Amino acid sequence: MEKESVTIYDVAREAGVSMATVSRVVNGNSNVKQVTKDKVQAVIERLDYHPNAVARGLASKKTTTVGVIIPDVTDAYFSELARGIDDVANMYHYNIILANSDESGSKELKVLENLLAKQVDGVIYMGNGLNAELRKAFRHANAPVVIAGSVDDEEKHPAVNIDYVAATCDAVNKLIRTGHDKVAFVSGDLKQPINYKYRLKGYQKALAEANITFDDSLIFTSEYFYAAGYELAKKIQASAATAAIISDDELAAGLLNGLTDAGVNVPNDFELITANNTKLTQITRPELTSITQPMYDMGAVSMRMLTKLMNKEQLDQTTVVLPYGIIARSSTK
Amino acid sequence: MEKESVTIYDVAREAGVSMATVSRVVNGNSNVKQVTKDKVQAVIERLDYHPNAVARGLASKKTTTVGVIIPDVTDAYFSELARGIDDVANMYHYNIILANSDESGSKELKVLENLLAKQVDGVIYMGNGLNAELRKAFRHANAPVVIAGSVDDEEKHPAVNIDYVAATCDAVNKLIRTGHDKVAFVSGDLKQPINYKYRLKGYQKALAEANITFDDSLIFTSEYFYAAGYELAKKIQASAATAAIISDDELAAGLLNGLTDAGVNVPNDFELITANNTKLTQITRPELTSITQPMYDMGAVSMRMLTKLMNKEQLDQTTVVLPYGIIARSSTK
DNA sequence: CATATGTTTGCAAACGTTTACATCTAAAAA
DNA sequence: TTTTTAGATGTAAACGTTTGCAAACATATG
Numbered sequence: 001m002e003k004e005s006v007t008i009y010d011v012a013r014e015a016g017v018s019m020a021t022v023s024r025v026v027n028g029n030s031n032v033k034q035v036t037k038d039k040v041q042a043v044i045e046r047l048d049y050h051p052n053a054v055a056r057g058l059a060s061k062k063t064t065t066v067g068v069i070i071p072d073v074t075d076a077y078f079s080e081l082a083r084g085i086d087d088v089a090n091m092y093h094y095n096i097i098l099a100n101s102d103e104s105g106s107k108e109l110k111v112l113e114n115l116l117a118k119q120v121d122g123v124i125y126m127g128n129g130l131n132a133e134l135r136k137a138f139r140h141a142n143a144p145v146v147i148a149g150s151v152d153d154e155e156k157h158p159a160v161n162i163d164y165v166a167a168t169c170d171a172v173n174k175l176i177r178t179g180h181d182k183v184a185f186v187s188g189d190l191k192q193p194i195n196y197k198y199r200l201k202g203y204q205k206a207l208a209e210a211n212i213t214f215d216d217s218l219i220f221t222s223e224y225f226y227a228a229g230y231e232l233a234k235k236i237q238a239s240a241a242t243a244a245i246i247s248d249d250e251l252a253a254g255l256l257n258g259l260t261d262a263g264v265n266v267p268n269d270f271e272l273i274t275a276n277n278t279k280l281t282q283i284t285r286p287e288l289t290s291i292t293q294p295m296y297d298m299g300a301v302s303m304r305m306l307t308k309l310m311n312k313e314q315l316d317q318t319t320v321v322l323p324y325g326i327i328a329r330s331s332t333k
Numbered sequence: 334m335e336k337e338s339v340t341i342y343d344v345a346r347e348a349g350v351s352m353a354t355v356s357r358v359v360n361g362n363s364n365v366k367q368v369t370k371d372k373v374q375a376v377i378e379r380l381d382y383h384p385n386a387v388a389r390g391l392a393s394k395k396t397t398t399v400g401v402i403i404p405d406v407t408d409a410y411f412s413e414l415a416r417g418i419d420d421v422a423n424m425y426h427y428n429i430i431l432a433n434s435d436e437s438g439s440k441e442l443k444v445l446e447n448l449l450a451k452q453v454d455g456v457i458y459m460g461n462g463l464n465a466e467l468r469k470a471f472r473h474a475n476a477p478v479v480i481a482g483s484v485d486d487e488e489k490h491p492a493v494n495i496d497y498v499a500a501t502c503d504a505v506n507k508l509i510r511t512g513h514d515k516v517a518f519v520s521g522d523l524k525q526p527i528n529y530k531y532r533l534k535g536y537q538k539a540l541a542e543a544n545i546t547f548d549d550s551l552i553f554t555s556e557y558f559y560a561a562g563y564e565l566a567k568k569i570q571a572s573a574a575t576a577a578i579i580s581d582d583e584l585a586a587g588l589l590n591g592l593t594d595a596g597v598n599v600p601n602d603f604e605l606i607t608a609n610n611t612k613l614t615q616i617t618r619p620e621l622t623s624i625t626q627p628m629y630d631m632g633a634v635s636m637r638m639l640t641k642l643m644n645k646e647q648l649d650q651t652t653v654v655l656p657y658g659i660i661a662r663s664s665t666k
Numbered sequence: 667c668a669t670a671t672g673t674t675t676g677c678a679a680a681c682g683t684t685t686a687c688a689t690c691t692a693a694a695a696a
Numbered sequence: 697t698t699t700t701t702a703g704a705t706g707t708a709a710a711c712g713t714t715t716g717c718a719a720a721c722a723t724a725t726g
Contacts, residue, residue, distance in 0.1 A: 055682030388712030
């Protein structure tokens with residue numbers, strides 16, 4: 001913990017070459033004779049030299065670090081995305097600085113500013129709070145930004161997600177086909193585009209296709225917490241709904257258990273489809289039927305896109321839409 | 334994305350002072366006249382100057398960044414710890430570089446090396462794989478390391494955890510008191526000290542106190558996955574056990590559902606106590622009785638310790654043991 | 667008025683790399 | 697043999713800060 005660190009100078013001196021040459025071998029530059037390369041390499045190992053990434057970053061203006069803004073690491077949906085991000089980041093020799101934003105606009109801005117001050121080479125944004133201010137901050141950032149697992153409703157920023165409209169529509173359709181014409185729509189804040197411009201649209205589309213008139217007493221919003229879902233069960237019971245599509249698994253689990261504990265039999269009395277197919281969906285009894293999203297892949301792809309962007313490569317497509325599915329479990333008939 | 338960044342020189346020039354003075358006001362140095370402080374501050378805002386953290390890091394040899402080694406962000410136990418870490422890191426104006434290790438010894442070493450190359454000011458290690466090699470790497474690191482949510486069985490490194498022996502002993506006692514003398518012990522790899530030196534010890538202690546002879550056909554190990562737990566149900570059923578203490582919630586959930594699906598009634602035919610009180614424990618039916626660990630706090634405290642270490646302050650105690658509890662839910666009578 | 671004292675500022679040297687550019691070498695071409 | 701050329705190496709200037717030290721200034725003291 002107190003050692004003087006060995007620098008490129010030490011290596012150069014010991015190897016009898018200039019620091020430039022050492023730098024070249026460290027960076028795999030081709031213009032170095034094999035014998036000197038070996039000589040330097042030997043010294044590097046003998047002295048246990050490790051290049052100082054900070055100095056490197058300053059000189060090269062690249063930190064091989066990307067910032068990742070996440071609402072909450074503790075959330076299964078986002079942590080799965082984060083895992084995909086980290087794995088491919090590693091593959092390309094990047095590190096990630098993880099920053100929790102709590103989906104709070106002001107915190108997101110603060111965190112972004114902070115990441116940019118640290119000179120990250122790029123940032124990945126997770127969250128559903130993309131607003132004008134944040135958009136502006138992204139535009140003015142001198143690092144590329146890609147959005148993972150959510151949408152940019154103005155489609156200005158590179159993003160990777162699924163077709164939320166179609167997925168929601170399919171799920172609601174499935175419910176309608178089994179005879180429900182009173183399907184509750186349960187999502188987070190309707191101010192968020194992902195909810196009102198995509199999920200709700202998909203819900204309405206399914207209704208329209210089946211000639212069911214929209215009834216806004218079947219629209220519920222809630223925070224994405226287990227307890228919130230559990231509470232919500234009462235309201236849902238009081239409504240005319242006989243089935244529900246829910247946009248978060250933890251919320252869905254709460255709702256399921258709330259209903260069950262109130263004596264409602266799922267799926268016989270009430271059917272449920274949730275949205276993210278996280279681990280939770282298999283743990284509940286009955287297991288939850290769910291839209292499936294390739295969270296890990298979405299994370300991985302978004303990071304891959306970011307590496308291209310950081311490399312000034314052209315993107316084939318600015319927003320990539322990954323396939324979704326629906327897995328039938330026991331919360332539907 | 335293409336702007337030339339404004340440096341401390343620009344600010345200095347515009348404000349008609351030297352860069353040293355600008356540096357001083359940025360860093361809140363007291364020896365600056367109020368009027369110049371204001372003048373400089375105004376220019377900073379006008380030019381939207383943001384100090385370059387990399388340059389700062391090089392000059393000051395402090396990066397205000399800490400490395401966090403985590404087995405898997407996706408794991409509820411560790412992500413909860415990570416959340417505590419990040420929150421207090423933020424409080425003290427640190428950022429965290431998150432690195433997944435998969436509990437693989439070689440990856441842990443690689444990741445640590447990488448973090449140190451990035452000149453992190455400290456590192457927090459999560460995981461149960463503390464071995465001789467890693468220990469050596471920690472010792473030779475020029476940054477303090479603290480262990481969060483696990484043990485250093487040699488007690489050389491600062492760590493924050495709970496009293497695993499006592500917790501396990503209490504849980505097993507609870508089972509014994511309700512009449513069980515065949516309690517299965519289900520943990521991860523028994524090569525890990527936390528399992529064989531702590532949890533197993535606690536289990537044996539409880540047995541000894543109740544004059545029950547140890548029977549190693551009741552000892553099971555498994556990976557910490559839902560599916561693994563589900564599979565394990567068969568083996569457990571085939572054993573003489575009538576209750577179990579499990580060291581991971583996901584595993585416990587799998588076991589619970591495996592038993593239930595095989596027609597075993599929990600808690601009437603079989604009782605279960607799990608270890609981490611993560612969200613999962615409330616989602617299962619029946620809900621899981623669990624040891625409670627203050628994960629968030631353990632993360633927070635470990636980060637707080639690290640800030641002291643990074644500040645060269647003396648630690649009151651090198652290992653802090655936080656209180657645990659047991660919350661009775663429906664998987665026990 | 668001279669001196670001492672304390673506060674405010676500036677100067678310039680780090681920090682440890684990368685990277686144009688210049689130089690040198692040796693082999694290839696003339 | 698002389699000239700070219702390409703490859704291998706070295707020189708030194710960035711990169712954008714912090715910080716020890718010296719200088720300048722202001723105020724209080726004798």
